[in-house]
Every structure is written in C-alpha cells, then in structure tokens.
Amino acid sequence: MNTPFLKSTLAFAIGSAMAGNTFAVEVGAPQVEAAKLQTIVVTATGYEQDLAKAPASITVIDREELEKREYNDITDVLRNTPGVVVSGAGSAQTISIRGMSSNYTLFLVDGKRQYGKDVNPNGDDGGFEKNILPPIAAIERIEIIRGPASTLYGTDAMGGVVNIITKKVSDEWSGNIELGTIIQDSNRSGDIKNGSVYLAGPLIADKLGLQLAVNKQERNEDRYVGGFRGTERESLNSRLTYAINDDHDVQVEANFVQQESTTSVGKTVAPAQGAADSFSRNYRNVYSVTHNGRYNDNLDSSSYIQYENSKNPDRGNTELGTKGITLDTWTANSQWNLLLGDHTLSFGGYFKDEKLEDKATNRNPNSPEFSELTRWSAAAFLEDTWSMTDRFDLTAGLRYDHDENYSGHLSPRLYGVYAINDNFVVKGGVATGYKQPDIRAATEGFYSVTGGSGSPLPTGRGIIRANPDLEPESSLSTELGFNWKNDYISTSITGFITKYEDRITEVRACETDTDGTTTNRNNWQNWTCFEGDTPFYFISERINVDEAEIRGVEATLEATLNDYTTLTANYTYTDSEFKSGDFKGQPLNQMPEHMFNIGVDYELSDALNVWSRLHHRSETSAYLSRTSIAQPNPGYQFIDLGFNYKFSPSLTGKFGVYNLLDEKAEDIDGDQLLDGRRYGISLNAKF
Numbered sequence: 001m002n003t004p005f006l007k008s009t010l011a012f013a014i015g016s017a018m019a020g021n022t023f024a025v026e027v028g029a030p031q032v033e034a035a036k037l038q039t040i041v042v043t044a045t046g047y048e049q050d051l052a053k054a055p056a057s058i059t060v061i062d063r064e065e066l067e068k069r070e071y072n073d074i075t076d077v078l079r080n081t082p083g084v085v086v087s088g089a090g091s092a093q094t095i096s097i098r099g100m101s102s103n104y105t106l107f108l109v110d111g112k113r114q115y116g117k118d119v120n121p122n123g124d125d126g127g128f129e130k131n132i133l134p135p136i137a138a139i140e141r142i143e144i145i146r147g148p149a150s151t152l153y154g155t156d157a158m159g160g161v162v163n164i165i166t167k168k169v170s171d172e173w174s175g176n177i178e179l180g181t182i183i184q185d186s187n188r189s190g191d192i193k194n195g196s197v198y199l200a201g202p203l204i205a206d207k208l209g210l211q212l213a214v215n216k217q218e219r220n221e222d223r224y225v226g227g228f229r230g231t232e233r234e235s236l237n238s239r240l241t242y243a244i245n246d247d248h249d250v251q252v253e254a255n256f257v258q259q260e261s262t263t264s265v266g267k268t269v270a271p272a273q274g275a276a277d278s279f280s281r282n283y284r285n286v287y288s289v290t291h292n293g294r295y296n297d298n299l300d301s302s303s304y305i306q307y308e309n310s311k312n313p314d315r316g317n318t319e320l321g322t323k324g325i326t327l328d329t330w331t332a333n334s335q336w337n338l339l340l341g342d343h344t345l346s347f348g349g350y351f352k353d354e355k356l357e358d359k360a361t362n363r364n365p366n367s368p369e370f371s372e373l374t375r376w377s378a379a380a381f382l383e384d385t386w387s388m389t390d391r392f393d394l395t396a397g398l399r400y401d402h403d404e405n406y407s408g409h410l411s412p413r414l415y416g417v418y419a420i421n422d423n424f425v426v427k428g429g430v431a432t433g434y435k436q437p438d439i440r441a442a443t444e445g446f447y448s449v450t451g452g453s454g455s456p457l458p459t460g461r462g463i464i465r466a467n468p469d470l471e472p473e474s475s476l477s478t479e480l481g482f483n484w485k486n487d488y489i490s491t492s493i494t495g496f497i498t499k500y501e502d503r504i505t506e507v508r509a510c511e512t513d514t515d516g517t518t519t520n521r522n523n524w525q526n527w528t529c530f531e532g533d534t535p536f537y538f539i540s541e542r543i544n545v546d547e548a549e550i551r552g553v554e555a556t557l558e559a560t561l562n563d564y565t566t567l568t569a570n571y572t573y574t575d576s577e578f579k580s581g582d583f584k585g586q587p588l589n590q591m592p593e594h595m596f597n598i599g600v601d602y603e604l605s606d607a608l609n610v611w612s613r614l615h616h617r618s619e620t621s622a623y624l625s626r627t628s629i630a631q632p633n634p635g636y637q638f639i640d641l642g643f644n645y646k647f648s649p650s651l652t653g654k655f656g657v658y659n660l661l662d663e664k665a666e667d668i669d670g671d672q673l674l675d676g677r678r679y680g681i682s683l684n685a686k687f
Contacts, residue, residue: 042111043143043163045385045395046152046346047300047337052425055385055395055415056149057083057481057494057554061142068601068611068644070182070656070680072192072217073130074107078162080597080615082554082570083146087590087620090227090268090671091261093130098146098477098498099550099576099591100159104435106149107132108163111302112331113156115354116284116310118439119325121361121448128259128282131217133164134237135196137176137684138213140167146554147496148433148477150411151397154350154379158433158475158500169209169241173201180654180682185662189675190220190228194682206243213237221262225270226671233259251290258283274454283311303334303348315360319458320368322359329354342387346397350379356439363463364447365534373443377403377436391419395429403436409472425483427494433475437504441542444468451537456524461537464506471544475500490558496551503546505581511538546581548588550574564603571596587621590633594618607646614639633673636665642680650687656680 039062044054051058059081071077075086075093085096094102107114114132133139145161153161175198182192196215203210214236221230235257243249259282265275288306295301312325335348356373364370383397399411415429440446443466451461481494510529512520520526520537527535552574559567572595576588587593595617602610616637642656662677 041143042165043108043145043161044149045344045383046111046302046335047344052419052483052485053393053417055393055417055427055429057146057427057479057496059083059144059146061144063140066136066139066142067652067684068609068654069640069642070180070194070654070658070682071133071136072182072194072219074133074162075130077133077142078144080570080599080613081144082556082572082597083160083552084144085574085590085592085595085617088673090222091229091231095130095162096591097144097160098496098552099574099588100475100498100500104156104159104433106153106157106161108153108161109134110166111163112288112290112304112306112333114286115308115329115331116327118354118356119310119312119327120282121315121325121440122450128233128257128261128284131233131257131259134166134235135176135178135198135213135215137178137196137198138166138211138237140165147479147498148413148431148475150432150434151383151399151413152346152381154381154399154401154411155377155434155436155472158435158473166237167200167211169202169211169239170200171202171206173199175199175687176684177687178682178684180680182658183679183681184675185677185679188223188227189678190222190230192217192219194218208243209241211237211239211241221264221267223267224672225268227268229261229263229268231259231261233257247294249292251288251292253286253288253290255286256284272454280312280314283309283313285309298339299336301334301336304332306331312360317360317362319363320359322371324357324359325361326357327354328357344385344387346381346383346385348381350381352377354439358440358446361440361449362446363449363459364445365459365532367445370445373439373446375404375439375443377401393417399434401434401436403472405442405468406436406472409434409474423484423486426481427483428478428480430476430478433473433477433498435473437470437472437542441466441504442468442470447531450540454522456522457535459534459536461521462529462540463531463536464540464542465509467542470504470542471502473500473502473504473544488560491556493553493555495553498550500546500548500550502544503548503581504542504544505546506540506542507545507582509539509541510536513537546583547579548576549579550576550588550591566601568599568601569597590620592617592620592635608643609645610643612639612641633667634665636663636674638663638674650685652684652686654680654682654684 039051039060040048041051041054041058042048044056078084078095079086083098086093087096088094095105097105143163149157149161178196180194184191194217198213200211217233219231222228237255239251239253241251261280263269263278265271265277269275286308288304290304293301308329310327315325316323330353332351338345353376357371359371362370379399379401381399385393385395387393395415397413401409411432411434413431418426440448446466447463449460450464455461475498477498479494479496483492512528527537529536529539554572556570561567574591576591578584578586598614600612618635619632621632639660640658641660644654646652657679659677665673
C-alpha cells in the first residue's frame with residue numbers, strides 16, 4: 001500500500017472539502033452560464049482559430065490561472081500540464097513533453113524563437129534557460145502543443161512547442177506592480193524574493209503605444225549538495241507598437257535579461273579535494289522588428305527579423321587561460337495566410353544565421369585555439385486547411401529545411417478534425433519531427449570537454465569528438481483524440497505513438513577502466529586514451545544510432561460543479577523504450593509511467609478565490625552513466641493550497657502553501673527532486 005500517496009490524497013480531499021460547501025454537479029443550476037466563450041489559439045497554425053478545431057493537441061494556461069499562484073520559472077507554470085514532465089533537481093530542472101527532453105521543445109515568445117542554450121553546455125546555466133518568463137502581468141496566455149510541430153516550426157519542435165503570448169498594447173495607460181516572496185519551511189532551502197512592474201499605454205493616441213515590463217528575482221543558495229544555486233536575475237522587456245494605418249502595424253522590441261549565480265563549498269557543492277566556490281553570469285539581449293499586415297478580407301501576414309546575443313562570460317578554458325562563450329543569432333521569419341473559398345493556406349519562409357564563439361570548452365590538442373563556429377539554415381513551408389464539410393477540416397502541410405552542412409529535409413503532416421455534433425469532436429493525424437545536430441556536435445575539429453569538474457589535468461578527463469557526418473534526428477508521431485463538452489463539463493482522451501529515429505548518441509571510442517569501475521578516474525598517470533600526445537580518461541564520439549518508441553495516453557477533465565466550484569483533472573500514461581543502442585529495452589530517462597493532477601477552485605465571493613492542487617508522478621528511470629542504468633528515482637506526490645483575496649478593485653493579495661505535507665524525494669546521488677514545504681505571499685496593485 002502506498003502510504004504517502006494515501007496520506008496526500010486524504011489531506012487533499014479534506015482540504016478541498018473544508019474550502020467549499022458541495023461537490024454535487026448541479027446540471028440545472030441557473031447560475032451557471034449556458035455557454036462559455038470560445039478559447040482562441042494561434043500556435044497550431046500560425047493564425048487565430050477555435051481551440052476545438054485546432055489541428056494539434058493543445059493546452060492553454062490562461063491569464064486567470066496565471067494570476068492565482070506564485071511562479072518562479074517556466075517549470076512551475078507547466079508542471080500540472082498533461083504530457084509535460086519536470087525532471088532533474090535544483091537549478092538543473094528541465095521540461096519534457098511526451099517523453100522528449102527539453103532539447104526537443106521549442107520555446108517561443110509571441111511566436112518568436114528563443115535561443116541561447118548553446119552558451120551553456122553541460123547544463124552550466126544555473127537555471128537561466130528556464131527563466132524565459134516575462135512578468136506575469138505582461139502575459140496574456142501560454143499555449144502548449146504536445147507532439148511534433150516541425151512542419152510549421154522546423155528544428156527543435158520534435159517534442160512540442162511552448163508559446164508565451166504577451167498582452168497587446170492598451171488604448172489607455174495602465175500598470176501593475178507586484179511584490180512577492182517565497183519563504184522556505186526548511187532552513188536548508190533558499191528563500192525567494194520577486195518584484196515586477198508592468199506599464200502600457202499610448203504615446204500618440206491610435207498611433208504609437210509603449211509597453212514596459214521590469215522584473216527582479218533573488219534566490220538564496222540552498223544548503224545541501226545539488227540544490228538551487230544562489231541567483232540574482234533582472235529583466236527588462238520593452239515594445240513600441242506603431243499603427244501605420246488600420247491594416248498595418250510595426251512592433252519594435254528590445255528585451256534584456258541578466259543573471260548572476262553562485263555555488264559554495266559546504267552548501268550546494270560537496271566538500272572535497274579541489275572543490276571550490278563558483279560565480280557565473282549569463283546575459284541575453286534580444287532585438288526584433290515585426291510587421292503585421294492585413295491586405296483584404298482574405299490575406300494577412302506576420303513577419304519579423306530578430307537578433308539575439310547570449311553570453312556566458314565566466315566559463316573558462318583552464319588549459320589556455322581563456323574565457324567566455326558568446327552566441328549571435330539572426331533570424332528572419334515570414335508567414336502569410338490566404339483564405340480561398342474552403343481553403344486556408346499558410347505559407348512562408350525562414351532563415352537563421354548563427355555564430356558561436358566558444359573560448360571555453362574545446363579541448364582538441366591539435367587545434368586548441370579553435371573557437372569560432374558558424375552555420376546557416378533556411379526553410380520554406382506550406383500548409384492547407386481544407387474545410388471539406390461544415391464539420392470536417394483536413395490540414396495537410398509540408399516544410400523543407402536546408403542546413404549549410406546537410407542536404408534538405410522534408411517534414412510533412414496530415415491532420416483531421418471532425419465535429420460529430422456541437423459537443424463531440426474527434427481529432428487525429430500523423431506529424432513528423434526534425435532536429436538538426438547541435439553546432440558543436442557537427443563542427444569538424446571541435447572536441448568538447450567532458451568528464452565532470454575537478455579533473456587532475458587542465459585538458460579535462462574526457463573529450464567528445466564532433467562528427468560532421470551526423471544526420472538530423474527525426475520522428476513520426478500518430479495521435480487520435482476524442483473531445484466532448486457541454487455547458488458544464490469538458491473532457492478529452494488522446495492516444496499517441498511516437499517513433500524516434502537517428503537519435504544522436506555518445507559512444508566510447510576509448511576508455512581507461514573497462515571493468516565498469518572508475519578506479520583511475522583521477523589517476524591521470526594510468527589513463528590509456530590519447531589524442532595526439534594528450535592523455536584522457538576516456539574519448540567519446542557522437543553517432544546516429546538510437547531508435548526509440550514512445551506510447552501514451554492523455555486524459556483531461558474540467559467540470560463546473562456549481563456556480564462557484566470548478567474541478568480540473570488530467571492523467572498521463574507514458575510507456576517508452578529504446579529500440580537500439582546501449583539502453584536497448586530500457587525506458588527513456590526520467591519518464592514516469594503514470595502522472596496525474598487534480599485541482600479544485602472555489603469562487604467563494606467576488607473577492608475571495610480558494611484553490612487546491614494535487615500532483616502525483618510514479619517512479620522514473622535514471623542513468624548512472626552514459627552506458628548504465630541507476631536505481632529509479634522515486635515517485636512522489638504533493639499538495640498545494642492557497643487563496644487570492646481582492647482587497648479592492650486595484651489591490652489583490654495571494655497566499656499559498658506549496659508542498660503542504662513537506663514530501664521528500666531524492667535521486668541516487670541524494671539530490672532533492674522537489675522543494676519542501678514553502679509559503680508564498682504577494683501583493684498586486686493595478687493602476
């Protein structure tokens with residue numbers, strides 16, 4: 001019997017019952033609205049459409065939900081989403097969608113790609129990459145596509161897409177100030193302080209509008225090995241919108257993020273020979289110009305040019321005494337939407353040019369100063385949504401990607417949406433995914449340092465040789481879903497199968513200890529692997545070899561129980577298996593077989609909202625090394641409970657207890673997989 005699970009479930013039920021008066025479904029209650037407004041999404045096709053008719057499995061997190069709770073980063077926001085798994089510990093937490101790791105998830109802000117991962121190899125970002133959220137006050141909603149979307153978005157969208165959609169500029173000046181803190185119940189975990197300001201309004205009526213969002217967050221360093229680093233993060237988001245006329249507008253944006261993070265021996269770093277405190281900085285500056293055009297009743301366009309500069313200035317090469325990693329990325333994207341009778345055509349093009357200056361991680365003794373990596377890629381896409389009848393839409397699309405280093409790649413998809421009646425919709429289709437190899441992995445002559453910190457030699461314990469002959473990774477996904485709703489209940493169930501081919505994996509070309517031990521890990525005199533005259537503990541190469549299959553079911557439920565109580569629930573079943581490679585027959589890393597979330601919201605009055613959440617996930621596989629499986633990470637469950645109180649139309653307070661029962665879970669290394677009990681308090685003032 002799973003005693004912790006029963007304890008959590010019982011506590012959740014008691015807490016929910018105490019917060020509300022009834023769980024009876026009052027189908028005939030006159031207070032309940034007869035119908036809900038349509039939910040509009042844009043990510044599935046690039047243009048606005050009803051969620052029910054969108055050719056993809058999509059979850060929408062709306063503004064109302066975002067305002068209820070305290071969120072530190074994108075992992076907190078997405079944790080209760082079906083098909084989404086938060087894995088890892090401390091600052092190294094990442095997101096997986098339908099069994100695909102964060103490397104296969106495309107993050108967008110207003111449809112624009114967010115890069116920068118390549119400046120933080122080996123997870124050296126202190127949580128920087130997952131902190132892409134603008135201030136909550138600036139966000140309108142977040143759309144999550146579950147499953148490959150490479151036909152429209154190309155590389156990196158094999159697992160899915162997360163699109164953060166911000167507010168449009170307002171006709172009148174308005175603003176928002178929020179101050180909050182999260183206080184940890186345990187003195188081993190670091191407290192968090194957060195403050196944000198959002199301001200928007202017209203500079204010239206009906207012509208020129210301004211939006212500004214400023215955010216600052218600090219987290220104290222945890223006091224246990226593998227915990228969250230100490231971080232201080234600041235961001236500024238700015239946008240000018242100029243209305244040329246009623247049909248054309250131009251947006252100019254400049255966004256800046258910087259983070260400082262620290263680790264200390266005796267806190268997040270284990271005391272050991274050679275262990276040392278660390279300090280690192282990360283910067284991301286993004287500039288863009290966007291044009292939106294409406295040419296007549298049946299043609300519109302959205303085009304942008306974006307420049308992103310990301311820096312990791314403190315990552316160093318101890319052999320050469322050089323420092324710094326910088327990534328410069330230029331992106332251009334244009335999409336046009338044309339309505340022709342029963343057909344809606346979407347077509348356009350994409351171009352990316354990237355330059356990586358890495359003075360920190362190359363350990364090729366034959367060319368140690370090799371640091372500049374460049375490449376470009378381009379694509380064209382076409383998609384047609386054909387309304388074959390009043391109730392059946394068929395979407396067919398094709399994308400052609402061309403990389404400087406590879407031949408062309410085609411990514412097709414075919415998806416149908418059939419409304420059996422006004423309540424029952426069946427969705428299903430076949431989609432392909434595509435991912436180009438990492439720029440370091442594919443650039444000849446670049447040997448990435450690896451093997452962990454504390455190497456006895458400045459060249460590092462190991463190297464991973466790049467392979468210019470790598471092929472892009474690809475996937476084929478099939479899904480079928482059933483969606484039913486009436487005025488009070490909305491429910492869905494979706495099954496999917498994803499076949500994953502040409503997965504890039506690391507294989508050992510040479511290793512010193514071949515008996516499964518690490519006896520000589522720090523005895524460099526006994527190392528038997530050489531690149532030229534330089535010894536290494538091991539040498540690895542990257543090749544296309546692994547195949548995997550992921551099967552799953554996602555189920556959701558939203559029910560209006562009465563005029564003030566709403567129940568939400570979702571369940572995800574995932575069965576994954578490597579079909580080849582060193583892990584043949586094993587599940588994909590850190591994928592739970594079962595996961596579910598239950599939430600209850602009570603609108604007890606116009607001023608008071610009370611909410612509760614239960615999250616459960618089963619145990620997950622974990623890898624001890626690149627070629628062996630460790631003991632599984634334990635499953636866990638936790639309860640969050642809180643309320644929001646509106647003191648006045650312009651002032652709202654939030655209070656929440658997260659991980660109410662102080663559940664614990666740690667991996668084989670003793671790293672904590674979730675924070676303990678903590679208390680969130682914030683005040684939000686609108687003006």
